[in-house]
Amino acid sequence: xxxxxxxxxxxxxxxxxxxxxxxxxxxxxxxxxxxxxxxxxxxxxxxxxxxxxxxxxxxxxxxxxxxxxxxxxxxxxxxxxxxxxxxxxxxxxxxxxxxxxxxxxxxxxxxxx
Amino acid sequence: xxxxxxxxxxxxxxxxxxxxxxxxxxxxxxxxxxxxxxxxxxxxxxxxxxxxxxxxxxxxxxxxxxxxxxxxxxxxxxxxxxxxxxxxxxxxxxxxxxxxxxxxxxxxxxxxx
Numbered sequence: 001x002x003x004x005x006x007x008x009x010x011x012x013x014x015x016x017x018x019x020x021x022x023x024x025x026x027x028x029x030x031x032x033x034x035x036x037x038x039x040x041x042x043x044x045x046x047x048x049x050x051x052x053x054x055x056x057x058x059x060x061x062x063x064x065x066x067x068x069x070x071x072x073x074x075x076x077x078x079x080x081x082x083x084x085x086x087x088x089x090x091x092x093x094x095x096x097x098x099x100x101x102x103x104x105x106x107x108x109x110x111x112x113x
Numbered sequence: 114x115x116x117x118x119x120x121x122x123x124x125x126x127x128x129x130x131x132x133x134x135x136x137x138x139x140x141x142x143x144x145x146x147x148x149x150x151x152x153x154x155x156x157x158x159x160x161x162x163x164x165x166x167x168x169x170x171x172x173x174x175x176x177x178x179x180x181x182x183x184x185x186x187x188x189x190x191x192x193x194x195x196x197x198x199x200x201x202x203x204x205x206x207x208x209x210x211x212x213x214x215x216x217x218x219x220x221x222x223x224x225x226x
Contacts, residue, residue, distance in 0.1 A: 033213075035216075040218065041218065042201070042217060042218035042219060043157075043201070043216040044216075045213065045215075058213070090156055090157075099144055099145035099164060099205050101147050101159045102147075103159070104156040104157050104158070106155075106156050
């Protein structure tokens, strides 16, 4: 079974803090993704990566950056957290083929106060 | 126009009935279609995927795809209370190596006793 592990289940940060969300997958998947999920807006793609050190912007990259130094690890960085970044953050991975389904981690509920 | 549209519900069906969940998408070049189930407070889990026009059955679940009408549906036969959840439709869009998925906002299904 694919396992996608997010480092924190709940996180509370203050406005202006730099925040790191970590994600690790154990199935040697090529692709990794960060989504955020908000009521009424659904899942929206922030960034994704199809290879080590490669990254591409998703639909809502503003205020975020990412890092993929190793194949199994994909980090989401909030450079200066703001209250509108309070959300559920979901990491996902998929194998190489373009039409592969995503496998999600358990999510990180981030609250920015 | 949203890229992937679903009726938010709730869709209420009695136990043992057939639940029919619908999804439309705007990108005619979309190639892969996925249904995820998400329980409250949990992350999405893959139920089914379909790539070709027609029906695909897996146990109590049937996915139906009509590319000409840009329409995909999920039927759940013999609905159980444990099927009560939000069902997310996802569509693979774009080009490149990564299977970037665009999600609908989900339909909440309630199976009543």
